[in-house]
Every structure is written in structure tokens, then in C-alpha cells.
Amino acid sequence: MMTAGIAAAEVTFSGTAKFGYNDTDHASGASASEPFSDMDLNIAFSKELDNGYTAAASVELDYADGNQGNDISASDALISLTNADSGIHYGDTKHAAQNAWSSVGSMDNDAFRAADGEMVTRADMTLGGAKVSVSLGDDTNLANPTNATPAVPGNETDYISLGVTGTAGALTYALAAQNANTAWLDNDDNSTASQLSTTGVRVSTTWGGATVALGHPTNNNGGSTGVEVSYPMGALTTTASYVAEDATGAKANWDVKVVYAEGAMGLTVATDESDDWNVDVSYDMGNGMNLFIGADDGGKDTYAGLSYDLGGGASLLASYADDSDNDDSDDEVGAKDYKEGMTFELSFAF
Numbered sequence: 001m002m003t004a005g006i007a008a009a010e011v012t013f014s015g016t017a018k019f020g021y022n023d024t025d026h027a028s029g030a031s032a033s034e035p036f037s038d039m040d041l042n043i044a045f046s047k048e049l050d051n052g053y054t055a056a057a058s059v060e061l062d063y064a065d066g067n068q069g070n071d072i073s074a075s076d077a078l079i080s081l082t083n084a085d086s087g088i089h090y091g092d093t094k095h096a097a098q099n100a101w102s103s104v105g106s107m108d109n110d111a112f113r114a115a116d117g118e119m120v121t122r123a124d125m126t127l128g129g130a131k132v133s134v135s136l137g138d139d140t141n142l143a144n145p146t147n148a149t150p151a152v153p154g155n156e157t158d159y160i161s162l163g164v165t166g167t168a169g170a171l172t173y174a175l176a177a178q179n180a181n182t183a184w185l186d187n188d189d190n191s192t193a194s195q196l197s198t199t200g201v202r203v204s205t206t207w208g209g210a211t212v213a214l215g216h217p218t219n220n221n222g223g224s225t226g227v228e229v230s231y232p233m234g235a236l237t238t239t240a241s242y243v244a245e246d247a248t249g250a251k252a253n254w255d256v257k258v259v260y261a262e263g264a265m266g267l268t269v270a271t272d273e274s275d276d277w278n279v280d281v282s283y284d285m286g287n288g289m290n291l292f293i294g295a296d297d298g299g300k301d302t303y304a305g306l307s308y309d310l311g312g313g314a315s316l317l318a319s320y321a322d323d324s325d326n327d328d329s330d331d332e333v334g335a336k337d338y339k340e341g342m343t344f345e346l347s348f349a350f
Contacts, residue, residue: 009047015040017348024341026323026331031341039063052083085126093120096133097176100163101200104215104226105241106253106272110200111219113161113178114189117142118154130166137161137183145184159183174202176217196220222246226253235262268335280335292319294334300324303334313349318342 019037024030040063046056060076078091097112099122115137122135139145139154146152159181165174180197183190200217210231217224226243236258243253257270264284271277280294288309295302305319321333323340331339 010045012042012044012046014042014044015350017350018345020317020343020345022339022341022343024339026340037064054080054082056080056082082124087124089120089122089124091119093122094135095120095137095161095178096122096135096163097161097178097198097200098163099133099135100131100165100174101176101217102174102202102213104202104213104228105243106255107215107217107224107226107243108245108247108250108253109193109219109221109224110198110215110217111191111193111196112176112198112200113137113159113181113183113194116184116190117145118184130164133163135161135163137181139184142184146182147185154184156181156183170205172204174200176200176202193219193221218246222248222250236260278335292336294336296334301333303336303338305336305338315347317345317347319345 017037017039019035022034022036023032025032025034041061042058043061044056044058046054049055057079058076059074059078062073062075076092078089078093080087080089080093082088092115094115095113098114101110101112103110118137118139119141120135120137122133124131124133126132136157137159138157140157142154144151145154159179161176161178163174163176165172167173177199178197181195183195185191185194196219198217198219200215202213202215204211204213206212210229213226213228215224215226215228223246224243225246226241228239228241230237230239237260239255239257239259241253241255245252251273253273255270255272257268260267264286266280266282268278268280276298278294278296278298280296281292283291285291288311290307290309292305292307293303301321301323303319303321305317305321308316310316319336319338320342321338321340323333333340
């Protein structure tokens with residue numbers, strides 16, 4: 001990492017680089033010889049202004065796949081002006097509703113919109129002890145935000161959302177709301193449900209050592225009413241949730257997760273409405289070596305990986321992952337997001 005300062009201004013450079021070899025085509029599961037590489041450069045600017053304000057800007061430059069003629073792509077561009085009580089953010093930042101909301105268990109009707117290439121303007125302010133955020137989305141910078149054929153440029157500048165968070169006595173609360181729109185969808189953060197007009201309320205508190213949360217979001221498909229309890233017992237933390245769904249024919253959703261962390265050992269065991277389960281194990285072997293083993297997606301995905309810290313921000317990874325039903329099209333298997341098949345990777349952080 002490199003930092004340059006002039007008076008009260010600061011410019012920070014950081015980045016990562018990795019290259020490796022993988023022997024499986026994740027789209028088909030067939031054997032392949034696939035070297036890969038990825039580099040990114042993060043640049044951040046900040047300056048202390050008068051009256052307690054800070055101006056900041058940041059951007060990430062990405063270079064992938066070892067193509068020397070490949071264009072460098074820019075992403076995650078953000079400009080902000082903030083102080084201790086308020087701020088305004090423009091660019092790649094969360095919409096107000098998503099920024100305030102946290103799901104209570106596996107809810108079907110709380111798909112608040114995620115920023116997805118559009119430019120987001122969000123204003124945050126503190127009013128009476130509560131943090132109030134309002135955001136406006138604009139996808140007119142996108143060439144084809146709805147993936148239409150033929151391409152249709154973005155034309156929406158009016159998708160608005162609201163988020164309020166705060167505390168009242170022993171309670172922590174959150175309110176979130178968004179209007180309907182046809183914002184850009186993708187396979188990671190947004191689904192059709194994220195286009196619906198949606199509101200949600202959530203409260204949580206600590207009771208007898210346990211953290212208890214209640215939540216109720218609703219959209220055109222109906223409402224979800226959930227309760228979640230998380231209770232730590234030494235090295236063991238158990239979290240359980242139950243969500244009742246209002247939609248006709250919808251089944252209730254329940255989840256249980258147990259996390260154990262003690263010394264060199266880490267273990268996570270989780271179920272998802274009894275239809276899915278995962279087990280993830282980590283073990284610190286010492287001398288910079290860590291072992292990871294797991295089974296996800298109800299046992300359809302299995303993986304094992306061994307990482308070695310070379311020091312100075314460099315690390316070496318050897319992993320094997322099997323996606324038996326070939327549903328991880330993004331080539332990210334298990335809790336460590338391993339590539340399908342055998343992988344050897346050398347990475348650096350600067």
C-alpha cells in the first residue's frame with residue numbers, strides 16, 4: 001500500500017494480484033486447461049475540510065484474464081462528503097433501504113434493491129438520535145440495464161428508497177421502504193422481487209444473554225413475519241429463526257446455524273428449511289498453513305483447500321472443489337468460493 005499526502009489531502013493506493021491454474025470448465029464440468037489471472041488497483045482520495053467535513057473519492061481499476069490488449073475496467077466509483085452526523089454519497093453505494101435493512105431469517109418478501117451498476121445518490125442525516133437515509137437511483141448511464149434484445153438504454157432516474165435506523169431504550173429498530181421500478185437485474189444481488197414496492201420494519205434487543213429480532217417486510221407478493229434468536233455459550237453460538245409467509249401456498253421458512261470457534265478450530269453447521277444443509281470446517285495448522293474442508297448445498301458441493309501464508313501479503317492456495325449438480329455457474333463453490341476442480345493459485349496484496 002502507498003500513501004501520498006499534501007497538506008490535509010491524502011491519496012492511498014492499494015491492490016491485489018493473483019494468477020493460477022484450474023483444470024475444470026465450470027460451465028460444463030468438463031476437463032480443461034485454464035490458466036487465469038486477475039489484478040486490481042484501488043485508489044482512494046480524502047481531504048479534511050472546514051467545519052468538520054471530509055471530502056472523499058475512490059475507484060477500483062480491474063485487469064483480468066492475462067490479455068495484454070485487454071481494456072482496463074473501472075468499477076466501484078464513489079464520491080462522498082461527510083461529517084460526524086450526516087453525509088452525501090454518489091456513485092457505487094447502497095440504496096437507503098438496503099443500507100438500513102437486515103433480514104430476520106430466510107424471508108421471501110424483503111428483496112430490497114441492491115446497487116447494480118446504476119449511479120446512486122444517498123443522503124444520510126441524524127435526526128433526534130435516528131439515522132435517516134434517502135436515496136435516488138439513476139440507470140441512464142447503463143447501455144442495456146434490463147438485458148433486452150435489442151438493447152434498450154437505461155431510462156429511469158426516479159427509483160427512490162428510504163431507510164431509518166436507531167435505538168429506543170433497549171430496542172434497536174430499522175424501517176425501510178422503496179418504490180417500484182424496472183431497475184437492472186443480475187444473478188447475484190437482484191431478482192424480480194427487488195423491483196417491487198416494498199416496506200419493512202425490524203426490531204431487536206438483548207434478553208437474558210440472547211439477541212432476539214423480529215421483522216415484517218411486505219410487497220405485492222405478500223408479507224413475511226420472522227423471529228430470530230442468537231445465543232452464545234462460550235465458544236459456541238447457536239442461531240435459529242422461523243418465518244411465516246403470507247402468500248397463498250407459501251411454506252414457512254426455518255433455519256438453524258451452529259458456529260464453534262475455539263483455538264485453531266472453526267466449525268459451522270447450518271440447515272435451511274430442512275431442504276439444504278452445509279458443514280464448513282477450518283483448522284489453523286500453524287506456520288502460516290490453514291486447512292478448509294466443507295460440504296454445501298445439501299452435500300451436492302464438496303471442497304477442500306490448503307492455504308499457506310508466504311508473508312508480506314503473499315499467499316499460496318491449493319484447492320479441490322466438486323459441484324456435482326453444476327449449479328455454481330459463477331465458479332464459486334462452498335464457503336471459500338473455490339473454483340470447481342483442482343486449482344493452484346498464488347496471490348499478492350499490496
